[in-house]
Amino acid sequence: MEHNSALAPYAIDSKASRGRRVNESPPAWRNEFQRDRDRIIHSSAFRRLEYKTQVFVNHEGDMFRTRLTHSLEVAQIARTVARALRVNEDLTEAISLSHDLGHTPFGHAGQDALNACMQDYGGFEHNLQSLRVVDKLEQRYQAFDGLNLLFETREGILKHCDKSKARGLGEVGARFLEGQQASVEAQIANLADEIAYNHHDIDDGLRAGILLPELFNEHPGLKDSLEISEQRDGLDTKRQFDIAIREMLGTFVNDLIVTSAERLAGHCSGLADVRALGTPVVDFSSAVRAQHIQLKRLLHRELYSDARVKVFATAAGITVTELFEQFFHHPHLLPPDRQPHRSRDEVGHARTIADYIAGMTDRFAIAEHQRLTGSATWPEPITSNSTARYR
Ligand code: MG
Numbered sequence: 001m002e003h004n005s006a007l008a009p010y011a012i013d014s015k016a017s018r019g020r021r022v023n024e025s026p027p028a029w030r031n032e033f034q035r036d037r038d039r040i041i042h043s044s045a046f047r048r049l050e051y052k053t054q055v056f057v058n059h060e061g062d063m064f065r066t067r068l069t070h071s072l073e074v075a076q077i078a079r080t081v082a083r084a085l086r087v088n089e090d091l092t093e094a095i096s097l098s099h100d101l102g103h104t105p106f107g108h109a110g111q112d113a114l115n116a117c118m119q120d121y122g123g124f125e126h127n128l129q130s131l132r133v134v135d136k137l138e139q140r141y142q143a144f145d146g147l148n149l150l151f152e153t154r155e156g157i158l159k160h161c162d163k164s165k166a167r168g169l170g171e172v173g174a175r176f177l178e179g180q181q182a183s184v185e186a187q188i189a190n191l192a193d194e195i196a197y198n199h200h201d202i203d204d205g206l207r208a209g210i211l212l213p214e215l216f217n218e219h220p221g222l223k224d225s226l227e228i229s230e231q232r233d234g235l236d237t238k239r240q241f242d243i244a245i246r247e248m249l250g251t252f253v254n255d256l257i258v259t260s261a262e263r264l265a266g267h268c269s270g271l272a273d274v275r276a277l278g279t280p281v282v283d284f285s286s287a288v289r290a291q292h293i294q295l296k297r298l299l300h301r302e303l304y305s306d307a308r309v310k311v312f313a314t315a316a317g318i319t320v321t322e323l324f325e326q327f328f329h330h331p332h333l334l335p336p337d338r339q340p341h342r343s344r345d346e347v348g349h350a351r352t353i354a355d356y357i358a359g360m361t362d363r364f365a366i367a368e369h370q371r372l373t374g375s376a377t378w379p380e381p382i383t384s385n386s387t388a389r390y391r
Contacts, residue, residue: 006086007086007087007088008085008086008087008264009269009270009271010087010184010264010268010269010270010271010273010274011086011087011088011184011185011271012087012088012091012152012183012184012185012271013088014031014032014033014088014090014091014150017032017033017150017151017152018150018151018152018171019150019151020148020149020150020151021144021148022143022144022148024143024148031090032150033088033090033091033093033094033150033152033153034090036090036091036094036147036149036150036153037090037093037094037097039147039148039149040094040097040098040101040134040147040149041097043101043133043134043138043140043147044138044140045101045102045133045137045138045359046068046071046097046098046101048359048360048361049066049067049068049070049071049100049101049103050066050067050068050361051066051361051362051363051364052066052067052068052103052104052105052106052107052361052362053066053067053105053106053107053110053316053362054066054067054069054070054107054197054200054201054204055107055201055204055205055303055304055309056204056208056309056312063204063207064204064207064208065200065201065204067100067103067107070100070196070197070200071096071097071099071100072097073196073200074096074097074099074189074192074193074196075092075093075096075097075192077192077195077196077249077253078092078093078095078096078188078189078192079092079093079096080253080257081188081191081192081253081256081257081260081282082185082188084257084261085184085188085257085260085261085264085282087183087184087185087188088185091152091153091156091183091185092185092188092189094149094153094156095153095156095157095185095186095189096189096192096193098130098133098134098149098153098157099127099130099157099159099189099190099193100126100130101129101130101133101134101157102126102127102128102129102130102131102132102133102358103126103129103130103358104124104126104129104320104357104358104360105316105319105320105357105360105361105362105364105365106312106313106316106319106320106362106365107316108313109312109313109314109316109317109320110316110317110320110365111124111125111126112317113316113317113318113319113320113321113324114320114324114354114357114358116321117320117321117324117325117328117350117354118350118351118354120350121346121347121350121351121354122347122351124354124358126358127157127158127159127160127161128158128161128165129355129358130157131154131157131158131169131172132355133146134146134147134149134153134154134157135147135149135154137355137359151171151172152183152185154172155171155172155175155182155183155186156182156183156185156186156189158172158173159182159186159190160176161173161176162176163176163177175275180275180276181274181275181276181277181279181280181281182275182280183271183274183275184264184271184274184281184282187280187281187282188260188282190280190282191256191282191283191284194292194296195249195252195253195256195292198292198295198296198299199245199248199249199252201299201303202222202245202295202299203241203242203245205299205302205303206241208308210302210303210306210308210309211302211303213237213241215298215302216241216244218298219291219294219295219298220291220294221248221251221252221288221291221294221295222244222248222295224248225243225244225245225247225248225251226240226241226244228243228244228247229241229243229244229247251288252284252288252291252292255284255285255288256282256283256284256288258285259283259284259285259288260281260282260283263281263282263283264281267281268281311379312379315378315379319365319366319369319378320357320365322369322372322373322375323357323360323365323368323369323372324353324354324357326372326373327353327356327357328349328350328353331349331353333372334352334353334356338352338356339352340352340353366378
């Protein structure tokens with residue numbers, strides 16, 4: 001059970017939750033946020049994360065992160081920070097595990113293509129889609145659609161949202177209209193996400209042979225961490241880089257905990273203070289924040305924009321766009337239980353198709369695209385690159 005006595009005053013206590021949209025009797029052996037976490041793990045959208053791209057398309061190899069392992073790494077970092085700051089670890093875990101449930105196949109390339117297809121019908125945004133998955137699209141309970149999660153979990157999933165969309169979302173959209181910050185638990189999950197992908201993308205990029213070891217000289221955090229691991233005797237290159245990445249991740253997490261604890265102690269005696277601040281209270285020191293931003297820029301330049309990665313992004317865009325066009329104009333191609341309702345307008349029709357495509361795994365989307373168009377647009381996997389100097 002929850003250690004209520006140990007929770008900080010700005011933590012969210014499950015007993016003080018604003019509740020579920022449909023009332024349910026309390027669980028016997030778990031607190032309410034543990035129940036949310038368990039529902040997320042048992043959802044089909046969560047299982048499908050195993051076959052969805054993080055950076056490298058799922059069929060490229062078994063060594064790279066997928067959305068599932070990414071989500072587990074986010075949760076593990078976030079739980080450490082939550083426990084250290086004495087906020088609700090179960091809520092932090094539930095938000096972390098569900099934050100990417102709405103991701104399309106093929107990562108950001110898939111989302112961008114689906115958003116372009118949906119331009120005239122309200123657009124597509126993976127973060128909003130994550131909320132849609134837990135509120136509506138999972139259909140496995142008798143009394144409700146979705147997972148009927150607690151308000152605090154749902155609000156935490158919604159990281160960003162423009163005001164026009166927030167108006168249609170009811171109570172979870174309110175904080176965007178009122179200019180309020182998210183809970184400490186949601187802020188932790190958000191930064192744990194960024195820490196996780198920055199570090200695991202360096203690792204995967206090296207393994208793919210796209211990032212070169214020399215890159216470590218271009219970033220002060222990477223350089224310092226590598227120097228620490230190079231001082232140890234008898235390590236092969238791979239182990240040196242493994243240690244360096246872990247060293248830097250540890251530095252970032254430690255800095256986040258220490259800085260956030262100071263800021264919370266200085267500004268917040270309760271959750272109302274956290275929400276009213278002009279900026280998120282969970283943050284790095286200015287020196288580490290600068291390194292964090294520098295790391296993102298480096299990854300954009302050297303990994304996400306690399307021609308070999310872009311080839312896949314292009315194929316992903318074509319696949320999603322053509323799937324959308326096929327289903328939009330020939331809805332009978334959809335499975336019987338996913339047919340748009342006859343009485344629905346064009347916007348509803350488009351949304352049904354976007355929901356279906358967003359739920360696809362990489363390999364299912366590739367197979368469906370081939371079935372419907374007969375064309376195979378997929379290049380050779382990046383793992384065939386034998387020039388990698390690090391594995
Ligand atoms: Mg993420």
